[in-house]
């Protein structure tokens with residue numbers, strides 16, 4: 001059984017990227033955040049703006065809404081990944097072609113400063129430094145004390161200057177935390 005906050009284990013900060021380009025994209029992003037925050041061992045602490053982004057990779061598909069959230073968690077990296085994969089299933093993600101359209105995609109970008117390369121999980125996320133749709137929202141929420149802060153900031157600026165990927169701020173989230181988002 002998963003441990004719960006009552007046991008006072010140290011929490012870890014992790015960063016999760018969300019993307020959607022099918023269905024009611026904003027509602028799907030919000031629902032995913034709500035379900036993550038409902039998990040007893042995950043607390044959503046910061047929420048980036050929502051960005052509309054041109055599809056990268058397989059380009060003949062609708063534009064995405066992308067964002068990044070910071071969470072505090074008692075779960076291990078693999079446990080957190082499994083929660084994410086379960087939510088993708090629950091929210092109706094059907095896997096077709098790689099990098100193709102999806103109702104919701106949840107990628108684990110960073111888990112504290114952990115580096116690992118397992119069959120199931122690579123951290124930091126292996127493609128995050130190349131993707132404006134990840135770097136720009138990540139920069140909104142990444143703690144200044146994180147060892148990769150400067151690298152992410154520089155890469156985010158470079159990706160915007162390069163203008164290879166279309167990315168526009170679609171909605172400023174006035175909420176900076178889940179409690180503001182849900183009005184609780």
Ligand SMILES: Nc1ncnc2c1ncn2[C@@H]1O[C@H](COP(=O)(O)OP(=O)(O)OP(=O)(O)O)[C@@H](O)[C@H]1O
Nearest residue numbers: 098099105106107108109120121122123124125127
């Ligand atoms: N950091 C990570 N975050 C999420 N999944 C990861 C990570 N590292 C490895 N994986 C593995 O990648 C598998 C496929 O992920 P997914 O289908 O979301 O890829 P994708 O979104 O199509 O492409 P990309 O990984 O480039 O975003 C997952 O089942 C998971 O086991």
Ligand SMILES: Nc1nc2c(c(=O)[nH]1)N=C(CO)CN2
Nearest residue numbers: 019053054055056064099133
């Ligand atoms: N703009 C954008 N492009 C993508 C995205 C995404 O979230 N946003 N996700 C992909 C597979 O992870 C492939 N391409």
